Amino acid sequence: MTADKPLRADAQRKRDALLATAREVFDAGGFFDLRFDDFARLAGVGTGTLYRHFPTREALAEAVYHGEIAALCDRVRQLRDELPASEALATFLRGMVEHIAAHEGLARTLSTLMTTRAAALAEGSRALEQAVTDLVAAAVRDGTVRDDVGAGAVMMALHGISAGHDRPGWRAEADDVITLLLDGLRRPL
Structure with a gap:
């Protein structure tokens, strides 16, 4: 994924779902308690989607x-x-x-x-x-x-x-x- 190329609508929805899930987990104080792959499950997306958008836990937190x-x-x-x-x-x-x-x-x-x-x-x-x-x-x-x-x-x-x-x-x-x-x-x- 490049910053210059806009995401398809479905890819943007999945990225947004991952970010919303991460915000919820942050606010609950459990960001480091979850396995990284659990973010995909909680957001209702596949692990490949998680890693495609955010290859690391730190990349997700930064986003x-x-x-x-x-x-x-x-x-x-x-x-x-x-x-x-x-x-x-x-x-x-x-x-x-x-x-x-x-x-x-x-x-x-x-x-x-x-x-x-x-x-x-x-x-x-x-x-x-x-x-x-x-x-x-x-x-x-x-x-x-x-x-x-x-x-x-x-x-x-x-x-x-x-x-x-x-x-x-x-x-x-x-x-x-x-x-x-x-x-x-x-x-x-």
Whole structure:
């Protein structure tokens, strides 16, 4: 399969079924508990189809990750189009806490993969950081966010929130960190 050649409709459905199954398994926290061939059975496809689309467990995990990143970047664009810049930023950051909470199994799997596949996942991190940079820049341009704090600091806060997801009371603390971040980004009067 090449990235340039579009998939036939049935092949795309099977690929999508494998990705949906992997997302479900991630969210349940059992990605490493299953034999790789079990993903095919759970998705209702043959093992040949699994290996044709995703030759390794890591390739499947990377595809799920890149799909999640694409969805988050699309969400940023949608918010930028629909809301004032500072509101779009706040909505996105609060939504990221929801996303992290809903996908903590994915976060655990990715942290395991990062030790060996960091370069393969870096492209997605750069895409998300660029989307956040665009959000912050729009809020700076409209004068609601200070111009001396960059998107890198926002991303670092999100990484910290994600890394602490096993803490008791994580959700309330994560919401508090977002509130602190938004207060700190607000341009002083």
